[in-house]
Amino acid sequence: MITTKPATLTVLGAGAWGSALATLARENGHQVRVWSRSLDISLEDAIAGADIILSAISMKGVPTMIERLKAMQLPAHVVLVSATKGLDPSTTRTPSQLFQDAFPQHSIVVLSGPNLSKEIDAGLPAATVVASSDTAAAERAQQLFSSDRFRVYTNNDPIGTELGGTLKNVIAIAVGVCDGLNLGTNAKSALITRALTEVIRVGTHLGAQPETFFGLAGLGDMLATCSSPLSRNYRVGYGLAEGKALEQILDDLHSTAEGVNTTNVLIDLANREMIPVPISRQVYRLLNGKITPQQAVEALMERDLKPESCDTLVNA
Structure with missing residues (x-):
C-alpha cells in the first residue's frame, strides 16, 4: 500500500x-463515501467535506450531475476525477x-x-493512468488508488487518455463481431491494428498526443x-454476429455498453470534422440495422488498396 495522508x-x-x-481507495486507508440514486444518502451529504470527487456514472447522467454539483458551489480545492468513458450526444x-x-x-x-x-x-493485478494538465492533481489521484495490486501512472494528456478509453469501446464491438463470426486470429489482429490507427487519427485531430495511444489508456x-x-x-458485437437483436443483447447485459452511444456520437463528430473512420462507420451501420455483420466485414475487405501508412492522418 502507498503511504500518504488520508483523503x-x-x-x-x-x-x-x-x-x-x-x-x-478504502483499502489504502482513505475515507470513502459512495453515492447513487439507489442509496440512502443525499448528494449533498455525500460530497460534504470531500477532497476528491470521482464520477463513475454513465455518460448519459454526466450533464445532469454537473448541473447538480454546480448548484452546490464546490470549494475550489476539490479535485474532480472522471472515470466515465463516453461522448456527450448534445455536444460531442x-x-x-x-x-x-x-x-x-477546479483541477x-x-x-x-x-x-x-x-x-x-x-x-488480480492491474494498472491504469490518471491524466491532468495539473500535475499535482494527477499525483493526488495516483496516491489515492495506487497499491501493490493496482499500479497507477500519470501523464499530462487528459484528452488522449480519455479518448483512448472511449473510442476503444467502438472497436470492441467490431472485434466481438470478428470473434462471433469465427474469422480467426489473423483477422482479429489486423482489425485491432488498423483500429488503433483510426483511434489515433481521431484523437490527434481533437488535440491528443499520439504517444498516449500506445500506452495503457x-x-x-x-x-x-x-x-x-x-x-x-x-459482448454486444459477439451477440450481433450470432444474429441477436441489439435490444435483446442490451437487455441481457443488465448494464450499460457505452460503445453503442459512443459510436453514434463519433459518426456525428467524424462527419462534421471530416475525419475518416472506416471501421467505426461499419460498426455504426451495423448497430443501426443498415447492414449485417457479414456485410460489414465485406465492406472493410473490399476497400481500395493503398500503402499501410497513407491513412494515419488523412485518407481512409
Whole structure:
C-alpha cells in the first residue's frame, strides 16, 4: 500500500467500476463515501467535506450531475476525477471537457486504463493512468488508488487518455463481431491494428498526443476490452454476429455498453470534422440495422488498396 495522508473521497456511481475504485481507495486507508440514486444518502451529504470527487456514472447522467454539483458551489480545492468513458450526444464532448467547462477553477483528472472491474474485485493485478494538465492533481489521484495490486501512472494528456478509453469501446464491438463470426486470429489482429490507427487519427485531430495511444489508456485498454468476454461492448458485437437483436443483447447485459452511444456520437463528430473512420462507420451501420455483420466485414475487405501508412492522418 502507498503511504500518504488520508483523503476524503466521494465516488459518484455505485456500479461495478465505481465500487471497485471505492474499494481500492478504502483499502489504502482513505475515507470513502459512495453515492447513487439507489442509496440512502443525499448528494449533498455525500460530497460534504470531500477532497476528491470521482464520477463513475454513465455518460448519459454526466450533464445532469454537473448541473447538480454546480448548484452546490464546490470549494475550489476539490479535485474532480472522471472515470466515465463516453461522448456527450448534445455536444460531442468528453466527460472531462464537460466538467472543465462547468468548473474552470477546479483541477480535472481523467482515470482510464485496461481495467476490467471483475478482475480488480478478484484482487488480480492491474494498472491504469490518471491524466491532468495539473500535475499535482494527477499525483493526488495516483496516491489515492495506487497499491501493490493496482499500479497507477500519470501523464499530462487528459484528452488522449480519455479518448483512448472511449473510442476503444467502438472497436470492441467490431472485434466481438470478428470473434462471433469465427474469422480467426489473423483477422482479429489486423482489425485491432488498423483500429488503433483510426483511434489515433481521431484523437490527434481533437488535440491528443499520439504517444498516449500506445500506452495503457490506448493500446492497453483496447487489448483488454477486445480480448475478454467480461467486456460489455465485446459482448454486444459477439451477440450481433450470432444474429441477436441489439435490444435483446442490451437487455441481457443488465448494464450499460457505452460503445453503442459512443459510436453514434463519433459518426456525428467524424462527419462534421471530416475525419475518416472506416471501421467505426461499419460498426455504426451495423448497430443501426443498415447492414449485417457479414456485410460489414465485406465492406472493410473490399476497400481500395493503398500503402499501410497513407491513412494515419488523412485518407481512409
